[in-house]
Amino acid sequence: MSTTAVKPQPDADVKPREVQERVGLPDRIFRGIARASGITVLTIMSLVGLFLAFRASEALRAQGFKFLTDQAWEPDSRNFGISAILIGTFLIALVAITVAVPLAIGTALYISEYAPRRSKQLLISLVDLMAAVPSIVYGLWGLFLLQGRVTGISRWLTTHFGWVPFLHVDGFDSSDPLAGPAGTLTSSTFIAGIVVGLMVTPIATSVMREVFSQAPAGEREGALALGATKWGMIRSVVLPFGKGGIIGGTMLGLGRALGETITVYLIISPIFSVQPHILETGASSIAATIAGKYGAASAFGTSALFAAGLALFLVTLVVNFIAASIVANSRSGAVSDA
Amino acid sequence: MPELNNPEDPFTRRVTGPGTTVVATVSADASATRPRSISGLRRSDLLALGGSVAASLSLVTLLFTQLAPLSGPVGFVVLSYVTFLGIYALLISFDESGPVVRDRIVAAVVHSLAFLLLAALLVIVAFTAYRGIKALVHINFFTQDLTNAGPLDPLSVGGISHAIVGTLIEITIALAIVIPLGITCAVFLNEIPGTFARFVRTIAEAMTALPSIVAGLFIYATLILILGLPKSGLAAALAISVMMLPIIIRAADVVLRLVPGSLKEASLALGTGQWRTVWHVTLPTARSGLMTAVILGAARGIGETSPVLITAGYTASMNTNPFSGPMVSLPLAAFNLVGNPQVTSIQRAFGAAMTLLLVVLVLFVIARIIGGRGAGNLTKRQAAQRAKESERDATRFSQRDANTTGSTRT
Numbered sequence: 001m002s003t004t005a006v007k008p009q010p011d012a013d014v015k016p017r018e019v020q021e022r023v024g025l026p027d028r029i030f031r032g033i034a035r036a037s038g039i040t041v042l043t044i045m046s047l048v049g050l051f052l053a054f055r056a057s058e059a060l061r062a063q064g065f066k067f068l069t070d071q072a073w074e075p076d077s078r079n080f081g082i083s084a085i086l087i088g089t090f091l092i093a094l095v096a097i098t099v100a101v102p103l104a105i106g107t108a109l110y111i112s113e114y115a116p117r118r119s120k121q122l123l124i125s126l127v128d129l130m131a132a133v134p135s136i137v138y139g140l141w142g143l144f145l146l147q148g149r150v151t152g153i154s155r156w157l158t159t160h161f162g163w164v165p166f167l168h169v170d171g172f173d174s175s176d177p178l179a180g181p182a183g184t185l186t187s188s189t190f191i192a193g194i195v196v197g198l199m200v201t202p203i204a205t206s207v208m209r210e211v212f213s214q215a216p217a218g219e220r221e222g223a224l225a226l227g228a229t230k231w232g233m234i235r236s237v238v239l240p241f242g243k244g245g246i247i248g249g250t251m252l253g254l255g256r257a258l259g260e261t262i263t264v265y266l267i268i269s270p271i272f273s274v275q276p277h278i279l280e281t282g283a284s285s286i287a288a289t290i291a292g293k294y295g296a297a298s299a300f301g302t303s304a305l306f307a308a309g310l311a312l313f314l315v316t317l318v319v320n321f322i323a324a325s326i327v328a329n330s331r332s333g334a335v336s337d338a
Numbered sequence: 339m340p341e342l343n344n345p346e347d348p349f350t351r352r353v354t355g356p357g358t359t360v361v362a363t364v365s366a367d368a369s370a371t372r373p374r375s376i377s378g379l380r381r382s383d384l385l386a387l388g389g390s391v392a393a394s395l396s397l398v399t400l401l402f403t404q405l406a407p408l409s410g411p412v413g414f415v416v417l418s419y420v421t422f423l424g425i426y427a428l429l430i431s432f433d434e435s436g437p438v439v440r441d442r443i444v445a446a447v448v449h450s451l452a453f454l455l456l457a458a459l460l461v462i463v464a465f466t467a468y469r470g471i472k473a474l475v476h477i478n479f480f481t482q483d484l485t486n487a488g489p490l491d492p493l494s495v496g497g498i499s500h501a502i503v504g505t506l507i508e509i510t511i512a513l514a515i516v517i518p519l520g521i522t523c524a525v526f527l528n529e530i531p532g533t534f535a536r537f538v539r540t541i542a543e544a545m546t547a548l549p550s551i552v553a554g555l556f557i558y559a560t561l562i563l564i565l566g567l568p569k570s571g572l573a574a575a576l577a578i579s580v581m582m583l584p585i586i587i588r589a590a591d592v593v594l595r596l597v598p599g600s601l602k603e604a605s606l607a608l609g610t611g612q613w614r615t616v617w618h619v620t621l622p623t624a625r626s627g628l629m630t631a632v633i634l635g636a637a638r639g640i641g642e643t644s645p646v647l648i649t650a651g652y653t654a655s656m657n658t659n660p661f662s663g664p665m666v667s668l669p670l671a672a673f674n675l676v677g678n679p680q681v682t683s684i685q686r687a688f689g690a691a692m693t694l695l696l697v698v699l700v701l702f703v704i705a706r707i708i709g710g711r712g713a714g715n716l717t718k719r720q721a722a723q724r725a726k727e728s729e730r731d732a733t734r735f736s737q738r739d740a741n742t743t744g745s746t747r748t
Contacts, residue, residue, distance in 0.1 A: 106451025
């Protein structure tokens, strides 16, 4: 017969000591100040959204659903919408990401896997420095140096791949030697995208490098011990481990590319209709529109610009949240947070 | 297994008896037992690399000059690179297996991508310096403003002193707001964890990618449109603050999270309150990291043009009062100057951009000298100082012990 242990009745005399956390006055003041700073930051951040929405409401009410579908930007004749500039923003960001992702993955892999141990810290600093280079410097470089060099590539692309819809250039005739790049191929989505791509590469690189370098050493050594080449090890250990970092870094870069203002403004020649031909002169972006139009805008026009700013704000917020959650939920993110 | 007792092999662990450890003897013929090198370069690798570079360059030069109607430096570089990869793969495949060929090709591509990015950085800096040097060599570029210098005036008249002063004033105001608020908020996120702190952290992280023009629009909407203040240096500084705040919170949060918990617990176990622990343990431990966070945030804030563009206005003359009248900063001056097509104006724009780049570079180098160390890692001098202090404490303790034992005995 089995015995059942009866839980002993708690003795009335033996009680756990009550632990009283006595928080002194300085600590209470400290906690109060700390909480207040948190609340302040939260307030500022939500005010940004609220004020944008408040100022935009006039334009949004006047235009209604047409705000999302119209292409023109003539607020004073009540004819405006963000479809063209929103699509333009995304096209520039997509070109930027296409440029940035291979560069970022290559550089991140080089720093975390190939670079000599001693030069690693220097390389990381250089990439960080590249992220801190002011946007006006990138803009001047793109406008005065890159543009002249890139039109050659644009010309070649549209000559040989003009049948691809988005690489087509209206009014470009490759057999006509006088139809130079001057009129049709400068100030395009493509050129702006390349410069913005270089700007966001360091941000994406540092996220990816961080994640790659956290790939578990045991698994790396296991792969090498099984006879894998370095690339075999990278493909079977580092890249699967860093998948979240690659996607997250890309999204983070995308978020930055969407909001880039001055570089894009300096390079593109703005148009307000959907421009799907990325090599052709004329492009548009929300941020560049705001920078270009705010000076001469009427009260209602300013409200329309605020509406555009609100749209940009919401889009980048969504992209960013997705990026943050992908990085946080990936295996690598879980390791780094622990 | 006979290899186990091979006395020639230094890498086998031999068990001669229970509990006996025998130190491996290094054999005379060490070359036979060297571990496999996975990264070393062999002569054939270098030859294959050099050979394929030479072959691709000659082939593409032949194509461009004699065989095909091709031209242009960009096309030359791209075609040479593709040809190089092909020839390199072919050369390696002569004496290596498929996986090794793929490994070498990927290594070549990864190296060239990293090289391309660093080359781009170098070109950007060098190009700005090259175009800006014509303006920078004139001393008056740093000592005068543009009041008396029109777009057509030579570079020996006028300068960007107003923009330099404006930049300094704006960033000082912005840092005066952001450093206390941002670091207190980061301390809050780490010291008072909970649902609310997690929420604030999520929002702050999402805001790090706040488009800078939206930060400018926010200040424009509140300060200028609603409160009716004019465009001024203060408005620009506030716009920069809104942009920098999440960046600094996030960086400081990461740094504070790295402070070892054992240090804080030791402090708390000695009976110190939370506030004293933060002030005397957490913040000093993270000091270098916090400095780096602030300096990098300042570098970002100085370089942003778009929030300033909307809120600061533009002037060609010196204005040291942030509360009234437009105030110009370096990026804004460069942006406005490049809008004029005159040669001197564009040279001035590059001069301003180069000055800005130099400021950012200096800030960056300072940040790297201060930072780059984890929490609690000391410089040599700090370590020596700590050692001296603890030595002094030790002698004090031993003297006190000697005194007390002496007094109890007598």
